[in-house]
Structures are given as structure tokens and as C-alpha cells.
Amino acid sequence: MSETNMDVGEHAALFPCGSSDHEDCGLRLILDRLGEKWTVMTLAELTSGPRRYRELERALEGISQRMMTLTLRRLERDGLVVRHVEATVPPSVSYELSELGHSLATRLSEMVTWSRKNKSLIEASQAEFDARG
Amino acid sequence: MSETNMDVGEHAALFPCGSSDHEDCGLRLILDRLGEKWTVMTLAELTSGPRRYRELERALEGISQRMMTLTLRRLERDGLVVRHVEATVPPSVSYELSELGHSLATRLSEMVTWSRKNKSLIEASQAEFDARG
DNA sequence: CAGCATCCTCTATGATACTG
DNA sequence: CAGTATCATAGAGGATGCTG
Numbered sequence: 001m002s003e004t005n006m007d008v009g010e011h012a013a014l015f016p017c018g019s020s021d022h023e024d025c026g027l028r029l030i031l032d033r034l035g036e037k038w039t040v041m042t043l044a045e046l047t048s049g050p051r052r053y054r055e056l057e058r059a060l061e062g063i064s065q066r067m068m069t070l071t072l073r074r075l076e077r078d079g080l081v082v083r084h085v086e087a088t089v090p091p092s093v094s095y096e097l098s099e100l101g102h103s104l105a106t107r108l109s110e111m112v113t114w115s116r117k118n119k120s121l122i123e124a125s126q127a128e129f130d131a132r133g
Numbered sequence: 134m135s136e137t138n139m140d141v142g143e144h145a146a147l148f149p150c151g152s153s154d155h156e157d158c159g160l161r162l163i164l165d166r167l168g169e170k171w172t173v174m175t176l177a178e179l180t181s182g183p184r185r186y187r188e189l190e191r192a193l194e195g196i197s198q199r200m201m202t203l204t205l206r207r208l209e210r211d212g213l214v215v216r217h218v219e220a221t222v223p224p225s226v227s228y229e230l231s232e233l234g235h236s237l238a239t240r241l242s243e244m245v246t247w248s249r250k251n252k253s254l255i256e257a258s259q260a261e262f263d264a265r266g
Numbered sequence: 267c268a269g270c271a272t273c274c275t276c277t278a279t280g281a282t283a284c285t286g
Numbered sequence: 287c288a289g290t291a292t293c294a295t296a297g298a299g300g301a302t303g304c305t306g
Contacts, residue, residue, distance in 0.1 A: 012180075012181055012182075013177060013178075013180050013181045014177070014180035014181075014238050014239065014241075014242050015177055015180065015238070015241060015242035015245040016177065016245075017173055017174055017177040017245065025245055025248065025249060026245075026248040026249055026252035027173060027241075027244060027245050027248045028173070029248060029252060029255060029256075030244070030247075030248050030255070031167060031168065031173060031244075032168070034164060034167075034168065035164065035165070035167065035168025035169075036168075036278080036279095037278080037279070038279095040150055040160060040161070040164060041150055044146060044147070044148050044149065044150040045146070047144075047146050047147035047148065048144060048145065048146045048147075049144065052287085052288090053287070053288050053289075054287065054288075057288095063280095064279070064280050064281070064282095065281095065282095065288090065289075065290095066279075066280070066281085066290090066291095067278090067279060067280075068288095068289095069288085069289065069290080070278095070279090076262065077258065077259050077262040077263070078255050078258055078259060079254060079255055079257075079258025079259075079262075080255075088287095089286095089287095090286090090287040090288075091286085091287060091288060091289090092287075092288090093287080093288060093289085100251060100254060100255070100258075103247070103251070104247070104251075105147050105148070106147065107243065107244060107247050108147075108148060108160075109147045109148040110240065110243070111160060111163070111164075111240060111244075112148040112149075112150065112158055112159075112160050114163075114236070114237070114240050115158065115159040115160045115162060115163050116158060116159055118233060118236070118237075119159035119162060121212060121233060122162060122163070122211050122212055122213075122233070123162075124212075125210065125211055125212025125233075126210050126211060126212075129209065129210040129212075130210070169298080169299095170298080170299070171299095185267085185268090186267070186268050186269080187267065187268075190268095197299070197300050197301070197302095198268090198269075198270090198301095198302095199270090199271095199299075199300070199301085200298090200299060200300080201268095201269095202268085202269060202270080203298095203299090218268095221267095222267095222306095223267040223268075223306090224267060224268060224269090224306085225267075225268085226267080226268060226269085
């Protein structure tokens with residue numbers, strides 16, 4: 001009853017991202033990253049603990065070396081992932097989520113829950129939509 | 134069953150999207166949509182209530198007609214937005230969030246909160262990272 | 267007003283080769 | 287092992303013109 005009953009009149013934006021505010025309230029900052037092909041899977045893999053470069057590469061089946069590096073660099077740049085270097089021979093480099101990274105991963109897991117819950121609903125809608133030309 | 138021999142104090146994955154599960158637990162289904170350039174702003178605008186095509190176009194300053202239509206079609210296809218047609222002359226078409234759309238918008242607003250809260254942290258990290266390249 | 271069709275550009279990503 | 291550098295390409299998105 002009190003579910004979605006937040007009267008949606010004319011001017012009560014649930015979240016102010018669009019309109020004249022082109023800076024998107026900072027959402028794009030993180031959404032652009034999440035929209036990249038391998039970012040989410042990389043974060044997901046790292047929620048289990050630190051991983052070495054090669055381990056990640058194996059876990060993310062199909063990723064190119066180029067994208068593995070790019071993805072990790074960008075996550076590091078955002079402060080979501082921390083890079084550790086062991087100056088051994090051969091070198092050993094591991095990556096792990098920062099505190100910020102973990103906090104994002106938590107949010108992401110909530111989105112996963114939502115996705116799981118509504119996946120069939122969405123796919124049904126798509127199927128119906130497609131069935132009409 | 135598998136090689137659990139390397140438990141370096143690992144925890145279970147917070148969300149199971151990567152590794153062998155290529156279907157991404159359905160997250161990509163929605164993340165791909167949110168990653169598109171105008172989707173979030175469109176949803177944001179619609180949280181305030183129904184909007185006509187032209188109203189949306191004006192609100193989302195800079196969007197092309199092509200992308201406005203594509204974005205709305207895809208949202209409609211996903212069942213996140215409902216399209217209403219008034220067969221007047223000239224025609225009047227309005228769009229509004231479905232219940233599913235509202236539920237997603239709610240999640241999104243939580244992400245916005247997170248983004249707002251950590252925006253400066255991320256940007257600081259980026260600045261520091263760049264200062265060393 | 268609310269679109270659809272067409273052309274074009276630019277970027278994300280993939281493939282491949284090389285190195286400390 | 288853990289990258290960097292280079293080349294190639296599919297697709298997202300922009301610009302423009304047309305229509306019911």
C-alpha cells in the first residue's frame with residue numbers, strides 16, 4: 001500500500017540528473033565506468049579478494065590484454081582498486097578493492113538483486129514488444 | 134569440487150557476475166541500458182511525471198531526435214516506460230514511468246546518493262593519479 | 267508535433283606483436 | 287608475469303532532410 005505511493009505530480013524529481021544540470025550530479029562519473037564492458041565483472045571478481053593480473057585475465061574469459069589493463073588502470077585511477085607491486089622476478093602484481101571500491105560493490109550487489117528479481121519481467125516485456133513489429 | 138586449495142582467506146563473491154557465468158546474472162541487461170548516453174537523464178526527467186516527446190527533447194538539452202526516439206523505444210521495450218498516444222491533430226504522445234520504471238528509478242536515486250557522496254573522493258583520486266603520469 | 271531514414275564520424279574494443 | 291604499442295573494426299551517437 002505504501003509502496004510506490006509517492007505522488008508523482010509535476011515537479012518532484014526523484015533524482016536530479018537531467019534537465020539543465022549537464023553535470024549529471026556526478027552519476028555519470030561512475031555510470032560511465034560501469035557501462036564499460038569489463039568493469040562490473042572485474043569488480044565482481046575482486047569482491048572475493050585480491051587477484052593477480054593473470055588470475056583476473058583467466059577469470060574474465062574472453063577479455064583482451066589491452067582491455068584488462070585499461071579496465072584496471074581506470075579503476076585504479078578512480079580509487080576503486082588498489083595496485084600492489086612485488087618487485088620479484090618475474091614480477092608479481094595484485095589488485096584489490098579499496099574501501100571505496102567495496103562500498104561501490106555493495107551498491108552494485110543491490111542492483112544485482114534488483115536485476116535478478118526483474119529480469120524475467122523485462123525479458124517478457126521485450127519479447128512482447130518485439131512480437132509486434 | 135573445484136580447486137579450493139588457494140583460500141587466501143577469501144570470502145564468497147559479493148555478487149556473482151563474472152567468471153564463468155557469462156550471462157552476468159542479468160545485471161548487464163539493465164547496465165547496458167543505463168550505460169547509454171541519455172537513458173539515465175530520461176528516467177530522471179520522467180520521475181517528475183509524464184512528459185510529451187517534445188518536452189523531453191527540450192529537457193534533455195543537446196539530445197538528437199534520433200537518440201531521443203531510440204532511448205524512449207528501448208525503455209518502452211524494456212517495460213520501464215509506457216507510451217500513450219492521443220490521436221489528435223497534431224498528434225500528442227506522452228511517456229511515463231511504469232511501476233517497474235519507478236522501482237528502477239528508486240535504485241538509481243540510491244546510486245545518485247552514493248555518487249554525490251563520493252564524487253569528490255573519486256575526482257581527487259583521479260587528479261592524484263594523473264599528476265603522476 | 268512526433269517521428270523515421272540516411273549518412274557520417276568517433277570511440278570502445280579486439281587482434282597482434284613486442285619487452286623488462 | 288605483466289604489461290606497452292600499433293593497427294583494425296563494429297557500433298554508438300550526431301546531423302540532416304522528409305512525412306503523416
